[in-house]
Amino acid sequence: xxxxxxxxxxxLAYLAPAVAFVLAFTAYPLAQMLWMSLHxxxxxxxxxxxxxxxxxxxxxDHQFWVSFVFTLKYTAIITPVLIVGGYLLALLTSQPSAxxxxxxxxVFIPVxxxxxxxxxxxxxxxxTEFGLVNRALMDLGVISRPVLWLGVDGDxxxxxxxxxxxWKVIGFGMILxxxxxxxIPTEITEASLVDGASYWQRVTRVILPLTLRxxxxxxxxSVIGSLLAFDQFYIMTAGQPxxxxxxxxxxxxxxSFPYLRLGYGAALSLILALTxxxxxxxxxxxxxxxxx
Amino acid sequence: MxxxxxxxxxxxxxxxxxxxxxxxxxxLGAACVAIxxxxxxxxxxxxxxxxxPTAEAAASPPTYLPHSLSLDSYxxxxxxxxxxxxxxxNSLGTALLAIVFTLVLTVPxxxxxxxxxxxxxxxxxxxxxxxxxxxxxxLLTPMFLTFARVGLTNTLIGLAILHTAIQLPFSLYILRNSxxxxxxxxxxxxxTDGASSWQVLVRICVPSATPxxxxxxxxxxxxxxxxxxxxxxxxxxxxxxxxxxxxAAARTETSLGGTDWGMLQAGIxxxxxxxxxxxxLLQRYYVSGLMTGAVK
Numbered sequence: 056x057x058x059x060x061x062x063x064x065x066x067l068a069y070l071a072p073a074v075a076f077v078l079a080f081t082a083y084p085l086a087q088m089l090w091m092s093l094h095x096x097x098x099x100x101x102x103x104x105x106x107x108x109x110x111x112x113x114x115x116d117h118q119f120w121v122s123f124v125f126t127l128k129y130t131a132i133i134t135p136v137l138i139v140g141g142y143l144l145a146l147l148t149s150q151p152s153a154x155x156x157x158x159x160x161x162v163f164i165p166v167x168x169x170x171x172x173x174x175x176x177x178x179x180x181x182x183t184e185f186g187l188v189n190r191a192l193m194d195l196g197v198i199s200r201p202v203l204w205l206g207v208d209g210d211x212x213x214x215x216x217x218x219x220x221x222w223k224v225i226g227f228g229m230i231l232x233x234x235x236x237x238x239i240p241t242e243i244t245e246a247s248l249v250d251g252a253s254y255w256q257r258v259t260r261v262i263l264p265l266t267l268r269x270x271x272x273x274x275x276x277s278v279i280g281s282l283l284a285f286d287q288f289y290i291m292t293a294g295q296p297x298x299x300x301x302x303x304x305x306x307x308x309x310x311s312f313p314y315l316r317l318g319y320g321a322a323l324s325l326i327l328a329l330t331x332x333x334x335x336x337x338x339x340x341x342x343x344x345x346x347x
Numbered sequence: 348m349x350x351x352x353x354x355x356x357x358x359x360x361x362x363x364x365x366x367x368x369x370x371x372x373x374x375l376g377a378a379c380v381a382i383x384x385x386x387x388x389x390x391x392x393x394x395x396x397x398x399x400p401t402a403e404a405a406a407s408p409p410t411y412l413p414h415s416l417s418l419d420s421y422x423x424x425x426x427x428x429x430x431x432x433x434x435x436x437n438s439l440g441t442a443l444l445a446i447v448f449t450l451v452l453t454v455p456x457x458x459x460x461x462x463x464x465x466x467x468x469x470x471x472x473x474x475x476x477x478x479x480x481x482x483x484x485x486l487l488t489p490m491f492l493t494f495a496r497v498g499l500t501n502t503l504i505g506l507a508i509l510h511t512a513i514q515l516p517f518s519l520y521i522l523r524n525s526x527x528x529x530x531x532x533x534x535x536x537x538x539t540d541g542a543s544s545w546q547v548l549v550r551i552c553v554p555s556a557t558p559x560x561x562x563x564x565x566x567x568x569x570x571x572x573x574x575x576x577x578x579x580x581x582x583x584x585x586x587x588x589x590x591x592x593x594x595a596a597a598r599t600e601t602s603l604g605g606t607d608w609g610m611l612q613a614g615i616x617x618x619x620x621x622x623x624x625x626x627x628l629l630q631r632y633y634v635s636g637l638m639t640g641a642v643k
């Protein structure tokens with residue numbers, strides 16, 4: 056089909072708008088970011104070439120490291136919860152029964168709402184005086200007076216935000232794990248049943264190895280998502296206390312927009328993009344190997 | 348002696364196992380009910396809080412259930428600053444533009460990638476997926492500067508362009524797979540009858556790929572409707588705010604001497620409704636899109 060030289064041109068014409076769009080709105084901003092990161096620029100003064108000074112500045116910038124380490128900590132805590140929790144939910148809900156299917160739908164509903172909106176919802180639930188979390192914990196006798204969840208203590212804010220994000224996104228991994236578990240040929244699961252394997256033996260020796268590729272893929276997606284966390288921290292703590300809960304993306308945002316340090320913001324963006332790229336490459340290699 | 352023990356032991360063990368399986372089933376059923384409740388509870392209490400009367404919505408400690416129903420919070424939201432209709436139209440307009448841009452760009456491109464023997468086809472495909480490797484969060488500063496220069500900041504078109512750039516790789520990937528999976532015989536017959544490639548695309552391929560197109564449109568809508576950071580950067584004027592932006596602003600602004608919690612919950616309820624409705628109605632497309640999107 057479409058072998059003639061003329062139709063080759065037609066094919067290129069079909070591709071041209073998309074190529075032009077990606078050139079203008081992804082490749083060009085990327086090049087611009089590289090250029091900006093080598094300049095000092097604040098919109099008010101003309102850009103001045105400074106070489107790698109912006110990168111050196113990041114290296115000596117205390118807040119850059121605070122944000123970076125905080126983002127890694129957030130990612131390190133939330134990822135196992137999402138993966139293990141999502142997998143257990145998938146084991147529970149992958150069986151064919153109306154109740155299990157209904158549970159799957161309920162767990163998945165928060166995935167489709169916005170992270171910004173769910174953060175606002177939890178901002179209210181965790182509010183000290185007006186939130187239902189404190190009200191319920193006091194009624195249950197767990198706490199005797201209202202807890203200041205957000206913006207006062209860095210670790211406590213982090214845990215509250217993690218709880219809200221787990222609620223919001225745990226269904227994402229679950230639904231993909233359900234797909235992978237249901238794709239296992241029934242002969243394999245039946246064979247292990249005949250062998251008299253217990254349920255957990257079946258999970259660890261049959262189901263988990265056969266769905267490992269999906270587990271790695273979901274881990275990749277959620278690690279990258281967590282390293283790029285912004286909405287939940289901007290809305291629920293605004294980086295407080297003292298920018299302790301300002302994530303990497305948050306710090307890029309602060310530098311580029313309120314502070315208008317455009318060159319420095321671009322250098323930080325590039326460092327962030329390279330970090331993400333490293334994770335993508337490592338995990339894609341892992342996935343490729345498990346697939347082979 | 349040992350034989351009798353063996354005989355009496357076997358049925359007992361089997362019965363014990365069956366009993367345990369039965370008990371496990373009830374326990375797992377109870378776990379399902381508990382999990383569903385926990386997942387739905389935050390949404391339910393938010394919707395309930397949105398219909399509390401003004402004074403009750405601002406009460407501390409808060410009430411679990413509204414003592415009486417009222418639409419006061421929705422009324423306050425309706426007239427908040429530029430008014431809810433402005434923000435709804437901004438969000439809706441951006442999402443619709445993002446759907447149109449995404450489809451207009453990716454349907455022909457995906458078709459070309461699936462059917463035309465273009466030199467360097469794989470290289471072009473990987474280039475078009477560039478946004479998968481570079482997170483858009485890192486590109487916002489240069490995009491903002493360019494958009495500010497050409498007057499695209501604070502416009503729905505500008506924000507829709509950003510959302511299209513985010514959504515383009517996913518759409519292209521889904522559509523290319525879907526076009527590749529269509530059997531070629533029908534298209535070849537149409538070409539023999541003198542149809543142009545454009546006619547083949549519009550009359551044969553697009554109708555056959557309807558599920559993929561629905562999936563692409565659905566994901567573009569949900570992403571654009573919910574996206575926060577890009578909107579925060581590009582939309583700085585009150586009249587250009589999308590729904591999540593105005594709610595985030597209302598979180599700190601005072602109307603009764605503190606955050607207007609009732610109005611906030613009304614806004615959250617309105618933001619959630621289209622997403623949940625679309626998901627419940629188009630669940631099939633949603634889940635299949637997620638599977639192909641993630642298992643690439």
